[in-house]
Amino acid sequence: MTIKQFVFNALSENTYIVFDETRECIIIDPGCYEADEKNELKQYIAENDLKVKLLINTHCHIDHILGNNFIKNEYGVKLVVHKKELDNLKATKFVAPIYGFPAYEHCDPDAYIEDGDKIEFGNSTLDVLYLPGHAAGHIAFVNEKENICIAGDVLFKESIGRTDLPGGDHNTLIDSIKNQLFKFPDSMTVYCGHGPNTNIGYEKQYNPFCGEATN
Secondary structure, eight states, X not given: OEEEEEEETTTTEEEEEEEOXXXXXXXXXXXXXXXXXXXXXXXXXXXXTOEEEEEEOSOOOXXXXXXXXXXXXXXXOOEEEOGGGHHHHHHHHHHTTTTTOTTOOOOOOSEEOOTTOEEEETTEEEEEEEOOSSSTTOEEEEETTTTEEEEETSEETTEEOOOOSTTOOHHHHHHHHHHTGGGSOTTOEXXXXXXXXXXXXXXXXXXXXXXXXXX
């Protein structure tokens, strides 16, 4: 499984394309807003002969969904989210100008996914993990065999997602991290919604919000 990361928009959000040897791929959290960002994504897909099968949001804060409508129209795929993110998704059309994204184009989800569901593409599978706290319907995607987790804005290198937005709750987020993410092997790579990758063991030891020093 190959994971390609792009950094898009003014909030430096990480967008991911995940694919395997079949060339089927999924797109997670398309933050592409400007024309050059959209072209960069399109060029990578074309150059690698990828077939886009699905569009997924870990959560529906504006920086992670700016490219939803573009991806749906460009590749004719379905958008899936957790149902508890509908409020955030609907609110984006009103808050987008406030955040400096007046050209944001809204689109509704086509289906919903929940904890324990499986995302299948090519020969690959990602397990859906429900991790509320940063957002009410935040989900992550895990493949234990390949030792990877695409975690959105739950856990960052030496940090955690903010909890002061609608649907956020600090205690819930810490619980999600410690009781869900930290059950995985220390060597598991975590692909974050912002910033560099990290791994479970490093965050257990060094994260000032949820690591060993806070226990």
